[in-house]
Amino acid sequence: MLDIKNIQTFYGKIQALRDVSIKVNSGEIVSLIGANGAGKSTLLMTVSGINKPREGVIIFEGKNIEKEEPHKIVKLGISQSPEGRRIFSKLTVEENLKLGSNIYENGRNYLNDIKEIFELFPVLSDRKTQRGGTLSGGEQQMLAIGRALMARPKMLLLDEPSLGIAPKLVNQIFVAIKNINKEKKVTIFLVEQNAKKALELADRAYVLVNGKVTIQGTGQELLKNQDIQAAYLEGGG
């Protein structure tokens, strides 16, 4: 479904991604783990068209998208819940959600979609008229995922949904991610530093080190891998 081939992405002279190739098949949950600064967010932003790769191609459902504009990539079916959540703090929860459906220009009825998001994350329903900036970190994360779902994506990119969130909420969010994949049939490409959780959830996974993919395999294989245990899983990961 998504085929990332030999991507090189730069920030000025700094090279953030070195010859990265990753495949995500339809219906899968694929996780990408890696330390701070490994280039995980850069990769998602490259898929979303915010960063343009200097070399390599990205093919989504048979179409080259590496030169496409970000808003068009969303229309093709890829949406993202970015690192740091980036909620519109001055807009209400409901407005944040409605923004996610802006790609449908001809008065599409988004109320039903909002209802589905509220079923997935009931807290958001209680906070409907509250400004996004007043939500807790966990609630903001749910809102960010919900907002990305409003575009009815075929593939959802999630950048560190567990970042800075209480363990109890993290569990809830991971359950929701699984739900989104199994019930809503959305393919998921998940970026995480919380390696244990990400690998448990994943069908397949990749490890990114200094902008390079070093290990790949099924989630279970990687959980058992000695190097990964040493580098990412020990000490509670």
Add this chain to the structure above:
Amino acid sequence: MEYFLQQLVNGITLGSIYGLIAIGYTMVYGIIGMINFAHGDIFMIGAFIAIISFLIFGLTSIALPFILLFVLLISMLFTACYGWTVEKLAYKPLRGSFRLAPLISALGMSIVLQNFVQVAQGARTKAIHPIITGKFEFFKESDFVVIVSHLQIFMVLLTIALMAGFTFLITKTDLGRAQRACEQDKTMASLLGINVDRTISVTFIIGSSLASVAGMMFVLYYGVIDFYIGFLAGIKAFTAAVLGGIGSLPGAMLGGLIIGLIEVMWSGYISSEYKDVAAFSVLIVTLIFFPTGLLGKPEIEKV
């Protein structure tokens, strides 16, 4: 007292013009963080398109309300095209370059527009006869009769209608929501499928069409214009936007009203020769003592 009431009426009328222009300054600042110094000249263009349309329609036998409507629509449409073009030519290519670049480009555009009108329309003033005549008189038995002209009522009502429509657009529609999202985080907006470039273009289109209405009202109110009117009106409207809190839409409307009132009161009670000084003094005082303006947000979000 009657004299004060008269000044109040005049001030509100003038404030309508400034408020409509100020919205353009504040919207553009809100979305791309620059002061569009050519906006005053967009207003001037709107005034010229209006006066030319009035002169043309004056030759026909169309009824007055229709003439007003047609002129309004024509000047909104054409002025919006100018605003859109200015953004595409002078600002869009500079997006992402250093902060002063679009500002310098805006000053350049301002000169270009003035010279263009000067060459195309001549340097002399253009005038029309009063179009909306008639008035109401109050306090007839006192020694100062307060006059509220039909034109003033027309201007204030039109302004209120436009502001209401505009507020609805910004707060309730997809377009307005996208516009507010882009103000806060353009990258995130584009990740949601919002066409950021188009949203910015629409901002210029809206700002320019509101300014053109101000231009048409200026033509009706003063009856005479030249290619230079954009400068003063522009600075006063800019002051209004700063006073209201740059980036704040209700602030721009409020600021416009206050600047209109200050100017009229100043000329009524202090000196009409130095009335333009009033606006500049307000600008300086605002910038020094409360740079975030009356309704501005002191949040440090735009870095």
